[in-house]
Amino acid sequence: MTDSTVTDPIETVPLRWLDDAPPARLRGGATWGVPLARGTVADPAVLRLREVGGGAVPAQFWPLATWPDGSVKWAGCAVGALDAPRAYEVVTGADAVPTAPSAVRVERSGDEIVVGDGILEIAFPSGPADVLARRVIRDGRIIAEDLRLVSLLQDELPEDGGAATRRRFRSRVHTVDVEQDGPIRAVVRVDGAHRDEDGDREWLPFTLRFVIIAGSAEVRLVHTVIWDGDAEHDFLAGLGLRADVPLHAALHDRHVRIAGADGGFFAEAVRGLTGLRRDPGAEVRAAQIRGEQTPPTDTWNPEVSKRLDLIPAWNDITLTQLSADGFGIRKRTAPGHAWIDAGAGTRAEGYIAISDPTGGFGLGIRSFWQSHPGQLDLRGAGGERAELTAWLYAPEAQPMDVRFYHDGLGQDDFATQLEGLEITYEDYEPGFGDAHGVARTHELTLFTYGATPAIEQVAASVEAMQRPPLLQPTPEHLHAVGVFGDWAPIDRSTPARTEIEDSNDFLLDFYLGQIDQRRWYGFWNYGDVMHAYDLDRHVWRYDVGGYAWDNSELSPDLWLWYSYLRSGRADVFRLAEAMTRHTGEVDVYHLGRWQGLGSRHNVQHWGCSAKQLRISSPIYRRIFHYLTADERVGDLLTELRDSDERFVDTDPTRKVRPDAATYRPDRTALAVGLGTDWGALAATWLADWERTGNERSRDRLLGTMADIGALPNGFLTGEALYDIETGRFDTTRDRISVSHLSAVFGLVEVASELISLVDVPGFRDAWLQYCRLYLASPEEQEAAVGQRLTGIHLEQAHSRLTAYVAAQTGDDALADAAWRAFEGIGEWLVHRRDFVLRRIEGPAVLNPVDEAPSVGTNDVAQYGLAAIQNLALIGDRLPEA
Numbered sequence: 001m002t003d004s005t006v007t008d009p010i011e012t013v014p015l016r017w018l019d020d021a022p023p024a025r026l027r028g029g030a031t032w033g034v035p036l037a038r039g040t041v042a043d044p045a046v047l048r049l050r051e052v053g054g055g056a057v058p059a060q061f062w063p064l065a066t067w068p069d070g071s072v073k074w075a076g077c078a079v080g081a082l083d084a085p086r087a088y089e090v091v092t093g094a095d096a097v098p099t100a101p102s103a104v105r106v107e108r109s110g111d112e113i114v115v116g117d118g119i120l121e122i123a124f125p126s127g128p129a130d131v132l133a134r135r136v137i138r139d140g141r142i143i144a145e146d147l148r149l150v151s152l153l154q155d156e157l158p159e160d161g162g163a164a165t166r167r168r169f170r171s172r173v174h175t176v177d178v179e180q181d182g183p184i185r186a187v188v189r190v191d192g193a194h195r196d197e198d199g200d201r202e203w204l205p206f207t208l209r210f211v212i213i214a215g216s217a218e219v220r221l222v223h224t225v226i227w228d229g230d231a232e233h234d235f236l237a238g239l240g241l242r243a244d245v246p247l248h249a250a251l252h253d254r255h256v257r258i259a260g261a262d263g264g265f266f267a268e269a270v271r272g273l274t275g276l277r278r279d280p281g282a283e284v285r286a287a288q289i290r291g292e293q294t295p296p297t298d299t300w301n302p303e304v305s306k307r308l309d310l311i312p313a314w315n316d317i318t319l320t321q322l323s324a325d326g327f328g329i330r331k332r333t334a335p336g337h338a339w340i341d342a343g344a345g346t347r348a349e350g351y352i353a354i355s356d357p358t359g360g361f362g363l364g365i366r367s368f369w370q371s372h373p374g375q376l377d378l379r380g381a382g383g384e385r386a387e388l389t390a391w392l393y394a395p396e397a398q399p400m401d402v403r404f405y406h407d408g409l410g411q412d413d414f415a416t417q418l419e420g421l422e423i424t425y426e427d428y429e430p431g432f433g434d435a436h437g438v439a440r441t442h443e444l445t446l447f448t449y450g451a452t453p454a455i456e457q458v459a460a461s462v463e464a465m466q467r468p469p470l471l472q473p474t475p476e477h478l479h480a481v482g483v484f485g486d487w488a489p490i491d492r493s494t495p496a497r498t499e500i501e502d503s504n505d506f507l508l509d510f511y512l513g514q515i516d517q518r519r520w521y522g523f524w525n526y527g528d529v530m531h532a533y534d535l536d537r538h539v540w541r542y543d544v545g546g547y548a549w550d551n552s553e554l555s556p557d558l559w560l561w562y563s564y565l566r567s568g569r570a571d572v573f574r575l576a577e578a579m580t581r582h583t584g585e586v587d588v589y590h591l592g593r594w595q596g597l598g599s600r601h602n603v604q605h606w607g608c609s610a611k612q613l614r615i616s617s618p619i620y621r622r623i624f625h626y627l628t629a630d631e632r633v634g635d636l637l638t639e640l641r642d643s644d645e646r647f648v649d650t651d652p653t654r655k656v657r658p659d660a661a662t663y664r665p666d667r668t669a670l671a672v673g674l675g676t677d678w679g680a681l682a683a684t685w686l687a688d689w690e691r692t693g694n695e696r697s698r699d700r701l702l703g704t705m706a707d708i709g710a711l712p713n714g715f716l717t718g719e720a721l722y723d724i725e726t727g728r729f730d731t732t733r734d735r736i737s738v739s740h741l742s743a744v745f746g747l748v749e750v751a752s753e754l755i756s757l758v759d760v761p762g763f764r765d766a767w768l769q770y771c772r773l774y775l776a777s778p779e780e781q782e783a784a785v786g787q788r789l790t791g792i793h794l795e796q797a798h799s800r801l802t803a804y805v806a807a808q809t810g811d812d813a814l815a816d817a818a819w820r821a822f823e824g825i826g827e828w829l830v831h832r833r834d835f836v837l838r839r840i841e842g843p844a845v846l847n848p849v850d851e852a853p854s855v856g857t858n859d860v861a862q863y864g865l866a867a868i869q870n871l872a873l874i875g876d877r878l879p880e881a
Contacts, residue, residue: 080214426545429609527582675742709762
């Protein structure tokens with residue numbers, strides 16, 4: 001953030017494998033982030049990776065964020081493919097970095113950028129082009145060519161009386177940039193859009209990153225597409241990644257591998273030699289089954305070899321996964337002939353490959369069945385060039401329909417819309433339930449082979465694709481460094497602590513189970529959870545306005561991430577990861593009139609007219625970004641840099657503003673709430689400042705902190721007037737306004753972190769005042785600010801405010817008050833003794849499910865955060881009774 005003269009004492013960061021043990025092989029390398037104590041490391045160049053009790057390992061380090069003094073706060077780390085990974089740690093040292101046996105190299109030649117990692121080589125166009133990558137080479141042989149994105153568009157749906165005609169699109173690359181160039185890791189970013197065959201239309205802008213790792217035969221891809229269509233007329237009928245695969249071997253030596261469910265595989269040759277009426281010979285059959293080159297045909301049983309041309313060759317194979325619960329595989333000999341069912345199962349793992357004894361190529365989609373509808377296609381396997389397509393949206397599914405789900409129900413003005421809010425909790429407004437600008441990110445993998453691989457090798461690779469091995473700093477180190485505010489590793493040292501920890505575990509396990517039982521899956525849905533429960537129907541309220549998809553309401557994202565930080569649980573990490581991918585992409589607009597804003601909870605993720613920063617806030621993405629060094633989530637943090645501009649055109653409280661008749665926002669007097677609005681802006685500016693050193697973000701963050709401290713009533717003012725040109729608040733506003741939502745969308749976490757980072761006059765006192773008075777008695781409130789506070793709800797959630805003051809001041813009476821509030825002095829009680837888990841089976845429900853009547857997502861998330869933060873702040877004052 002600033003220049004620094006920090007020295008580099010010895011620093012050790014203990015690491016752990018996310019799944020608690022190293023994988024047998026690390027085929028795709030690993031990338032992660034580590035936090036470093038303030039003032040200890042000036043330059044990540046001094047960092048080394050070494051085996052615990054052993055020597056240094058070739059690795060790559062780069063800065064992710066800095067502390068206010070300029071020292072490194074977070075460093076990105078990468079290690080290449082390893083045959084026998086061990087336990088590791090990051091240390092500082094002056095020793096030379098070991099040379100990697102296979103280093104990544106990036107070469108620019110003419111109109112190409114060529115990246116190699118010692119095993120494979122990929123040639124990219126250096127500028128505008130019709131392909132993402134021109135060729136993939138392994139062992140000197142081209143194994144794939146012309147990688148491109150493809151899509152299909154319908155402008156009408158047959159069910160609405162239209163004709164089912166489809167237009168074909170393919171990717172048009174606009175720019176290619178090398179974001180990182182080794183020696184362990186290179187990242188090539190490709191940006192473009194989809195263009196139709198006639199060049200009449202361009203839509204669906206995309207970003208695709210290729211991550212190439214030293215010594216790896218695999219390439220990780222991170223693909224983001226932004227929906228920018230017209231919902232009334234544009235129905236996406238297919239979206240995929242396609243490559244051409246040159247083939248040379250005889251048809252009986254060409255092998256197809258498709259991952260099924262539970263580690264099983266569809267493994268067949270293009271022309272099969274088993275099960276025939278005549279036997280070619282045991283060695284021939286065994287070689288084909290193993291995927292090895294068969295013996296010369298003149299050694300076969302001639303009754304087979306002379307009739308090879310009479311054995312059908314299966315040119316085309318397709319797997320479709322149209323729901324979370326079923327896939328089918330079928331094949332055909334050629335277009336114009338019938339498809340033959342070849343296999344079926346439940347949840348396919350999203351992998352397909354074609355290979356022969358001289359090499360091969362495969363495509364894989366992470367979270368394939370979870371993100372249905374998906375499809376995998378092989379075409380032309382009997383020719384000189386096969387075509388592989390990994391469909392992110394299956395052409396055989398119903399075309400994607402993102403139209404709003406009802407006609408408005410006559411809600412044409414704010415009065416009727418507020419009436420609708422009273423009955424369905426849906427904040428409707430005409431034209432606001434629009435998906436234009438939302439996005440979706442998928443992770444894919446390219447697999448390269450020098451020969452047809454053994455099924456066991458493929459199975460291990462697919463397992464790693466779906467559940468990537470990941471190194472992580474330990475919870476103890478994360479806590480000791482002091483990142484992310486108030487939390488502490490799990491501690492069950494007393495019965496009372498154990499009860500709270502068990503309660504949080506119960507809730508985590510319940511939600512992990514609900515995702516599968518309720519099938520919260522799908523292209524747009526995977527990663528989100530539902531908001532509230534319907535005890536009469538025994539379902540979550542998926543079809544009732546604002547009670548359906550949660551869209552980060554009351555911060556379940558933070559609850560999951562803090563639960564992971566303190567536990568290190570892999571299952572919690574992966575749920576939090578999926579939620580971060582979803583809420584950061586689908587629930588937020590990335591272009592158009594609401595760029596930078598998110599949508600409140602609704603039946604459709606984009607359906608609510610409340611477009612606000614509280615949903616798009618980086619507070620929900622920072623933790624994942626720093627733990628994984630993920631570039632796409634870094635994009636999400638950066639693109640919000642100027643999100644304060646949205647207050648110029650979108651007033652978040654326009655429907656309930658008491659001064660609506662006279663309110664006229666301009667760029668020098670924009671009404672910004674000091675809770676959900678400023679909390680999101682503060683998280684945005686903090687992330688940008690520590691990641692990029694941006695002075696505008698720094699000045700707006702520190703300036704508005706000082707202004708809040710200067711307001712007569714600090715945070716209790718509720719809303720301040722913001723000058724977007726200067727990035728400062730008017731400090732003369734003198735009023736009291738409190739909302740129960742202000743502190744439950746990340747404000748608590750960001751305020752605590754800021755106080756620990758920087759000393760801004762008045763800010764700490766303003767925050768302590770707010771924390772002290774929110775749950776204070778009416779008499780105490782009146783004595784302090786001249787009036788009683790109204791709008792006090794969610795008392796258990798706000799117990800952590802009282803706990804924060806108790807910890808800061810050492811006030812035992814406040815600590816007792818915080819624990820009393822946490823135990824349920826308020827409008828609702830979520831506590832383990834009220835969690836009744838019951839199994840619902842029979843005709844009343846579609847499938848057997850578990851339900852816990854006391855559990856609603858909002859209550860759960862805030863219970864969990866209050867428990868975590870109270871234990872960290874005043875756990876030593878927790879009553880046992």
